[in-house]
Amino acid sequence: MQTFISTLIDGLSLGSLxxxxxLGYSMVYGIAKMLNFAHGDVIMVGIYVLFVALGAMGTSPLMLTIAALIMIVFCALLGFTIEKLAYKPLRAASPLSVLITAIGVSYLLQNLALLIFGSRQQKVPTYFHLGSIYIGGVQIELLSLLILAVTIVVMILLSIFINKTKLGSAMLAVSEDKGAAQLMGINVNATISLTFVIGSALAGVGALLYAAKMPWVGPYTGSVFGIKAFAAAVFGGIGSIPGAMIGGVLIGIIEAMMNVFLPDVLSNASDGFAYLVLIIMLVIKPTGLLGRKHVEKV
Amino acid sequence: MAMLETKNLGISFGGLRAVDEFNLTVERGQLYGLIGPNGAGKTTVFNLLTGVYAPTTGGFFLEGKSLAGKTPLEINRCGIARTFQNIRLFKEMSVIDNVKVGLHNAANYSIFDGLFMLPRYAREEKELQTRARELLDVFGLDGERDYLASNLPYGKQRKLEIARALATSPKLLLLDEPAAGMNPQETAELMETICFVRDHFDMTILLIEHDMKLVSGICEQVTVLNFGTTLAQGQTAEVLADPRVVRAYLGE
Known part of the structure; x- marks a missing residue:
């Protein structure tokens, strides 16, 4: 039971990441109708920025705050720039061209990292010095709780933003019908840019928490993690914001549980089993947990 | 000065001249009809006037200001709003949110005001809520404001589209077949609504319609399009009695 609870909390924190x-994958898909495969690499860039900034400034709380802010802003700007330079010119192109471009941007970022930092994994200095606490005999890492708490706050802010503000409702309108939205006075290009900025800033927050948990970074750190997050977005129903939240958390819990409770021989393949669950789920409900099916009337 | 004036407006798709030498003057406060057989180019004219297509020849002017070549967004902000032949509401959003999307240009608060629910946000959103409800009330939709737009009956969806277009505070409202798919009673109601909108909002309205009862009932002037060219233009009763117009609709 104790193992179960601590694994659950572990899974929750991994799932929050x-x-x-x-969310970044899902929001961009919902609004720009494209799969931004470079999204995972934004996290990698974020961790490298953090690595460099912390290396230069040290990890005192003040410096950490500054470094984290720099990194998140950097990620947001990176997302904005990628959209502006690579995707916006392809607004009218076929979805396949955009997809290939996204994969291209992903490789570009990875290779830039390879060029600058080499292929060796770098150790990010530890910056959250948190221990663990015992509640009813269960050992809980404070870092896991911090990750969970930050994620919950971010999600609440995002939900307020989407559902209660004019920019949020502009995003919803653009995701439904770009043409009509434009004719109702919504700036579609600005709305898509904003989506990339928000998605990338969230990836920045993700990078900050990820590197606290797994303090190693290499050029491919982001893409491996990104693919799993993408799977989580599909699991929850891509395009749906609550879907991405739930999908992420569930994939995290499934993965953590598989790691601990599968027999040793199989636990090495826990990723594979996580995907197996995804496949079964998609066979049963092809639109994902909260995805909506659009029925065309004929 | 005329509210809307088009001068030799035209567009070709490849070799097809979809609209050719289209000239039209709509005065402020007028209710103007654009009619013609299927495929005559009526919706294409609307698409030109709202910037969905850029004209290949000629231009058009809203209160004397040239708008040809501007984007749909710019044209909307200059004061032209429209509805669609096939309803294009934001179906997954609530009725009131559809109207609010149209109103949002008027809202003046920053991301931070919204994110942290600062007083300015609360004030502006309250104002929007009031205005949205007033608009819905005009169309008898206030009771259904929290429904999903897709759950409204057909006739009410059409009305909501008009309300949403009005929310962007246009000077000129384009209605693309507002009575399509409506039964006679709904159409009669719609005619009242359109006249009310014209008087209440001091609106200029250009509408495409196949329902001749609606056109002869409320439009002061009409233009008839046939194969992209203007067949007749003038007072509604006279134009509808024109043998050429009858022939275009019914054949020889």
């Missing part, structure tokens, strides 16, 4: 990143 997936959820933060899955």
């Amino acid at each position: 997936y959820a933060l990143v899955a």
Whole structure:
């Protein structure tokens, strides 16, 4: 039972990370109708920025705050720039061209990292010095709780933003019908840019928490993590914001549980089993947990 | 000065001249009809006037200001709003949110005001809520304001589209077949609504319609399009009695 609870909390915190990143995939898909495969690499860039900034400034709380802010802003700007330079010119192109471009941007970022930092994994200095606490005999890492708490706050802010503000409702309108939205006075290009900025800033927050949990970074750190977050977005129903949150958390919990409770021989393949669950789920409900099916009337 | 004036407006798709030498003057406060057989180019004219297509020849002017070549967004902000032949509401949003999307240009608060629910946000949103409800009330939709737009019956969806277009505070309202798919009673109601909108909002309205009862009932002037060219233009009763117009609709 104790193992179960601590694994559950572990899974929740891992899942929160997936959820933060899955949101970026899902929002961009919902609004720009494209899969931004470079999204995972934004996290990698974020961790490298953090690595450099912390290396230069040290990890005192003040410096950490500054470094984290720099990193998140950097990620947001990176997302904005990628959209502006790579995707916006392809607004009218076929979805396949955009998809290939996104994969291209992903490789570009990875290779830039390879060029600058080499292929060796770098150790990010530890910056959250948190221990663990015992509640009823269960050992709980404070870091896991911090990740969970930050994610919940971010999700609440995002929900307020989407559902209660004019820019949020502009995003919903654009995701439904770009043409009509434009004719109702919504600036579609600005709305898409904003989506990339928000998604990438969330990836920045994800990078900050990810590197606290797994303090190693290499050029491919983001893409491996990103693919899982993408799977989480699909699991929850891509395009749906609550779907991305739930999908991320569930994938995290499934993965953590598989790691602990599968027999040793199989637990090495826990990722594979996580995907197996995804496949079964999609066979049963192809639109994902909260995805909506659009029925065309004929 | 005329509210809307088009001068030799035209567009070709490849070799097809979809609209050719289209000239039209709509005065402020007028209710103007654009009619013609299927495929005559009526919706294409609307698409030109709202910037969905850029004209290949000629231009058009809203209160003397040239708008040809501007984007749909710019044209909307200059004061032209429209509805669609096939309803294009934001179906997954609530009725009131559809109207609010149209109103949002008028809202003046920053991301931070919204995110942290600062007083300015609360004030502006309250104002929007009031205005949205007033608009819905005009169309008898206030009771259904929290429904999803897709759950409204057909006739009410058409009305909501008009309300949403009005929310962007246009000077000129374009209605693309507002009575399509309506039964006679709904059409009669719609005619009242359109006249009310014209008087209440001091609106200029250009509408495409196949329902001749609606056109002869409320439009002061009409233009008839046939194969992209203007067949007849003038007072509604006279134009509808024109043998050429009858022939275009019914054949020889």
